[in-house]
Amino acid sequence: MKPEPGVLQTCLFFRGKSVEELDVLLETMRYSVRDFRKSEMIISEGETADRLGIVLSGVVEVHKIHPGGGGITIARLEKGQTFGEAVLFRRENLYPATIISAGRSTVMFIGKQELLRLFAADTDMLARYMENLSERLVMVNRKLETLSAGSLRRRVVHDLLRQADFQGADTIKLPFSRKEWAEHLNAARPSLSREMGLLRDNGWISFKGNTVTLLDRKKLEELYEDK
Template sequence: MKPDPAVLQSCLLFRGKSVDEIEALLQKMLYSVSSYQKNMLIFAEGDTADRIGIILSGRVEVQKTHPTGSSVTIAHLNVGQTIGEAVLFRRENIVPATATATGPCSILFIGKQELLRLFTTDTDMLTRFIENLSERLVLVNRKIEMLSAGPLRRRMIYFLLEQAMQQSSDVISLPFSRKEWAEHLNTARPSLSREMGYLRDIGWIEFKGSRIALLNREAMNDYIRTDSTISGKEK
C-alpha cells in the first residue's frame, strides 16, 4: 500500500515539503504500511524500539501499565502524528508503553537505519524530527503538570482551561470521548460525570455531547491559582 503524500504533509517530519517532493522521497525510501482493526496491538510494552510509525488513518491510544495491573492513558494520537520516536535512539531502546488501534487505522513504518540515512541526505527532515521530539516532550510535561494539579476537580478545570486556550474559544470540543477523558485524567467515568454535574450546577460550565461551554473562566482561573476549594469537598 502506497501512502498518500498529501496525508504525510500533516506529519511534522515532512512539514514544508510539497506533494511532489514527498512523492519523490517515497520512491527512494524503504518503508512498510500496516493496517489494524479496533483494539489490535501496534506496539507492546517491552518490544524492541527499532522503527518509527506515522499514522496515515484512524487513531491510536498509548497506555502505560503499572505493576498493579492498572493502566493510564498517556496519549491519543491522530493522523500525521508519530509513534515510537521518543525511544528510537535510546541506548536501551525498549518500547515503554503499549499502543493499540482505537478503530481501523493504517500506519507507515520507517526503520531506524533508514531514518538515519534520510537524516544524512535531508537535514531538514532531521530538524523536523528534533522539533517533533521537542513537541512531544512539551505534551508529556503538560500531562505531568495536569496530573499533579491535585484532586480530580482541579485536574478537570486545568484541562478545560488548557483546551479553551488551545482552541481559542470558550466553547470547546473534547478531543476524545468521555471514557477516554476519564482515562486521560486517571479517574473513573462516574467520578468524572459527578464533577461535570457539579461544575454545571454552580454555573461554571454547560455541556452537551462532546461540546463544553466555559461560562466563568475567571472563577475557574482563580480556583486553579489558589488553594481554596469551591463550596463542598473536592473529590
C-alpha cells in the same frame, strides 16, 4: 502499499515537502505499511524500538498497562502523528507503553538505519525530526502539569481553562470522549461526571456532549488557584 504523498504532508516529519518531492522520496526510501484491525496490538510494552511509526489513517492509542490489570490511555494519535521517535535512539530503546489500534488503521514504518540515511541526505528532515521530539516533550509536560494540579476538581478546571485559552473562546469542544478524558486525568469516569455535575449545578459551566461553556471563568480561576 505506497502511502499517499498528501497524507505524508500532514506529518511534521515531512512538512514543507511537495507532493512531487515525496513521490521521488518514496521511490528510494525503504519502508513498510501495515493495516491493523480494531483493538489489534501494534507495539507491545518492552518491545525493541527499531523503527518510527507514522499513522496514515485511523487512530492508534498509547496505553500504559498496570501489572494488576487495567491501565490508562496516555495518548491518542491520528493521521500524520508518529510514535517511537522518543525512544528510537536511546541506548535502552524499549517501548515504555503498549500501542493499540483504536479502530481500523494503517501505519507506515521506517527503520532506524533508514532514518539515519535520510538524515544524512536531508538535514531538513533531521530538523523536522527534532521539532517532532520537542512537540512530544511539550505534550508530556502538559500531561504532567495536569496530573500535578492536585484534586480531581482542580485537574478538571485546569483542563477546561487550558482548552479555553487554546481555542480562544469560553465555549469549547473537548478533543476527547468522557472516557478518554477520565483516563487522561487518571480518574474514574463516574468521579469525573460527578465533578462536572457539581460545576454545572453551581452555575460555573454548562455542557452538552463534548461542548462545554465556561459561564463564570473568574470563579473557575479561583477554584484552580485555591490550594
